[in-house]
Amino acid sequence: MKNLFSKRIIRCNFLLAFTIAMFFSTTFKAISQSNSLMYGITLCGAEFGEKHLPGILGVDYTYPKKEDINYFASKGVDLIQLPFKWERIQRVPGGVLDPKELSLITKFVDDCANKNIKVNLVLQNFGRYQLDGITYVVGSPIITAWDLTDFWKRMARAMFDKQNVYAFSIMAEPHDMGSYSWANTVQQVINGIREVDRYTTILVDGDNYSNPATWALYNDGLKNLKDPANKLMFNAHCYFDNDYSGTYANTYDVDGAYEWIGVERMRPFVEWLSSNNMKGYVGEFGIPKNDEKWVTVMHRFLEYLQMHNIGASYWAAGSWWKDYGLSIQPLNNIDQPQMVAFSKFFNRSFVRND
Secondary structure, rough: EHHHHHHHHHHHHHHHHHHHHHHHHHHHHHHHOEEEEEEEEOOOOOOOOOOOOOOEEEEOEOOOHHHHHHHHHHHHOOOEEEEEEEHHHHHOOOOOOOHHHHHHHHHHHHHHOOOOOOOEEEEOOOOEEEEEEEEEEEOOOOOOOOHHHHHHHHHHHOOOOOOOEEEEEEEOOOOOOOOOOOHHHHHHHHHHHHHHOOOOOOEEEEOOOHHHHHHHHHHHHHHHOOOOOOOEEEEOOOOOOOOOOOOOOOOOOOOOOOHHHHHHHHHHHHHHHHHHHHHHOEEEOOOOOOOOOHHHHHHHHHHHHHOOOOOOEEEEEOOOOOOOOOOOOEEEEEHHHHHHHHHOOOOOOOEOOO
């Protein structure tokens, strides 16, 4: 009887300690997720090699190194996005997260934390999953909304104690979703994440590659999404070339660009946010370095976002970008011109008046 009583005391003490630990963990997580909006950059590499999935690390894809993080920290960046592929981190839908890939993501998050940098984790899959060499649309009978929900629940559990994880970007640039309701899928994912984590922001991209100019046409139904934690943000991707793609295949003049083109493309998205009392973010934007006039476009664009309390992350950086015209990865320790222009907006963060 005495032994049983002692075991009960030990068990109660353990439960009390566990409860206290969980309280402080969730409290610190909540404190870290402030309403301050940041300008960040995207460090690429982990999403490379999409034609070779899962691929070979160091051959088909890579993860950012400490040196990359240190460079951008030295420039005043306080947010870095990490895009990665679903098929690598979860080799089978509904299965466990791959320990090696998860360790690489965790290391990146920890390296950023050491530099006081927050992280957005971005599932760079375009509303798709490749299974046995066949690509399926998320929400279809083969790759279901439950599959995406299961992944994010597992990832939310894995990242729960990482205080510097600012947002889960649950799917980059879904497109041509057809009859499979993207809104219904997103709602299931939100519900699943909130079973595990009520503190991390959820970034929701829209159909048609998250194009802000066509947002209301393709994504008006997203206004009905419900987040019990009220930490939902809608994520647009905006480029300034003629076909909205970010390839910048033509020159500034041939494309017919002008200094307010970024503002014009963002306005429908901003108006949609305002009409529906929603919060927004721009997870991708970028300009080539071949014409100074693009810098003026970017400045007008960022000033417009700042006016409407919308943060943004530049696309892109990463050591594997070589001749990529939009890259802000330094070359021979020399800052790229886009980086010089964009850095003028760093440390100008502000707090949304909610």
